Amino acid sequence: MTRLLLATRNAKKLAELRRILERAGVSGVAVVGLADVPEFPEAPETGATFEENALAKARDAAKATGLPAVADDSGLAVDALNGMPGVLSARWAGRHGDDRANLELVLGQLADVPDERRGAAFVCAAALVTPSGAETVVRGEWRGTLTREPRGTHGFGYDPIFVPEGETRTSAELTPEEKDAASHRGRALRALLPCLEELTI
Amino acid sequence: MTRLLLATRNAKKLAELRRILERAGVSGVAVVGLADVPEFPEAPETGATFEENALAKARDAAKATGLPAVADDSGLAVDALNGMPGVLSARWAGRHGDDRANLELVLGQLADVPDERRGAAFVCAAALVTPSGAETVVRGEWRGTLTREPRGTHGFGYDPIFVPEGETRTSAELTPEEKDAASHRGRALRALLPCLEELTI
Numbered sequence: 517m518t519r520l521l522l523a524t525r526n527a528k529k530l531a532e533l534r535r536i537l538e539r540a541g542v543s544g545v546a547v548v549g550l551a552d553v554p555e556f557p558e559a560p561e562t563g564a565t566f567e568e569n570a571l572a573k574a575r576d577a578a579k580a581t582g583l584p585a586v587a588d589d590s591g592l593a594v595d596a597l598n599g600m601p602g603v604l605s606a607r608w609a610g611r612h613g614d615d616r617a618n619l620e621l622v623l624g625q626l627a628d629v630p631d632e633r634r635g636a637a638f639v640c641a642a643a644l645v646t647p648s649g650a651e652t653v654v655r656g657e658w659r660g661t662l663t664r665e666p667r668g669t670h671g672f673g674y675d676p677i678f679v680p681e682g683e684t685r686t687s688a689e690l691t692p693e694e695k696d697a698a699s700h701r702g703r704a705l706r707a708l709l710p711c712l713e714e715l716t717i
Numbered sequence: 718m719t720r721l722l723l724a725t726r727n728a729k730k731l732a733e734l735r736r737i738l739e740r741a742g743v744s745g746v747a748v749v750g751l752a753d754v755p756e757f758p759e760a761p762e763t764g765a766t767f768e769e770n771a772l773a774k775a776r777d778a779a780k781a782t783g784l785p786a787v788a789d790d791s792g793l794a795v796d797a798l799n800g801m802p803g804v805l806s807a808r809w810a811g812r813h814g815d816d817r818a819n820l821e822l823v824l825g826q827l828a829d830v831p832d833e834r835r836g837a838a839f840v841c842a843a844a845l846v847t848p849s850g851a852e853t854v855v856r857g858e859w860r861g862t863l864t865r866e867p868r869g870t871h872g873f874g875y876d877p878i879f880v881p882e883g884e885t886r887t888s889a890e891l892t893p894e895e896k897d898a899a900s901h902r903g904r905a906l907r908a909l910l911p912c913l914e915e916l917t918i
Binding site for chain 2: 598599600610621628
């Protein structure tokens with residue numbers, strides 16, 4: 517069975533990635549996370565684009581493990597913030613990974629921004645790098661608008677303030693299956709499927 | 718003597734505006750600040766551009782007082798933040814007017830951004846609206862780079878983290894006269910001078 521490395525230490529993101537691949541019917545692949553590769557040195561994300569960061573992470577992981585590696589870089593692109601937090605989504609409030617502080621900061625920054633200018637998109641770049649050096653990067657986007665208060669307990673990151681187009685619930689109020697079917701990460705990973713299937717041939 | 722209203726409640730900005738106009742030799746004009754018009758209702762700045770906000774403030778002030786009014790809207794446009802904080806500069810950390818929190822947040826957001834991508838510009842839009850309804854808006858820009866630590870005690874806002882092109886000091890380490898000669902606000906106000914001089918004819 518081919519082993520595939522999902523290059524993330526974020527447990528919730530890992531669960532989401534696994535779930536999307538399983539639901540897509542990717543078979544013959546055993547998914548391992550970075551937590552299973554404790555010696556792996558994690559480089560800071562310094563790229564200017566989601567694609568650059570996803571590729572860099574997948575390259576590092578493939579090189580360090582000899583396994584085909586999938587990495588994603590994703591974030592929230594807010595219209596009234598000229599597309600930011602963007603690649604800085606995880607450290608928007610100034611330090612890494614404080615979801616609550618990050619989303620509260622966006623709400624504070626947008627306090628005076630009227631409803632008609634509260635559009636945003638979740639963006640995900642997903643990269644696959646094989647040990648032989650084959651590289652693929654794809655992008656998924658999910659448009660919506662931002663609330664004025666967080667709602668919902670599912671998901672992670674900015675999910676509690678993002679209402680997808682065609683929805684009244686936030687993405688933190690969707691079931692995991694509903695989210696995967698529409699989300700930026702679901703779209704990006706499904707776009708990688710043809711390449712993932714080649715690995716198992 | 719013509720009275721001219723400088724529509725700001727920010728005492729440091731008012732001092733800077735007065736100083737620039739005096740040094741430019743604008744004569745026959747008595748400058749009053751918004752603090753002298755306590756009943757003036759200040760509208761939130763909800764525009765998407767500096768120009769929109771400056772015009773809105775100058776219009777409101779001219780209408781409320783019957784005086785010709787100058788207003789500015791200014792901020793820091795950081796390349797690695799796609800031009801933000803921009804019009805949200807004063808409330809970047811989530812509440813209005815906390816200079817220290819705002820600049821610390823920018824430094825935190827840019828912690829992993831390498832030196833070659835730390836470019837920024839101070840931008841100022843200045844608007845003049847006369848009681849007869851004549852409107853003029855101009856823009857001044859001041860390019861530079863961002864430090865990793867604040868330095869200097871002059872100025873206000875993001876001055877302690879901004880090193881203007883051709884300088885090694887931050888704009889908070891320049892004398893007020895040096896700052897005025899080069900700054901975004903100095904440039905914008907000097908571009909308004911021909912219109913201001915017409916007021917006194």
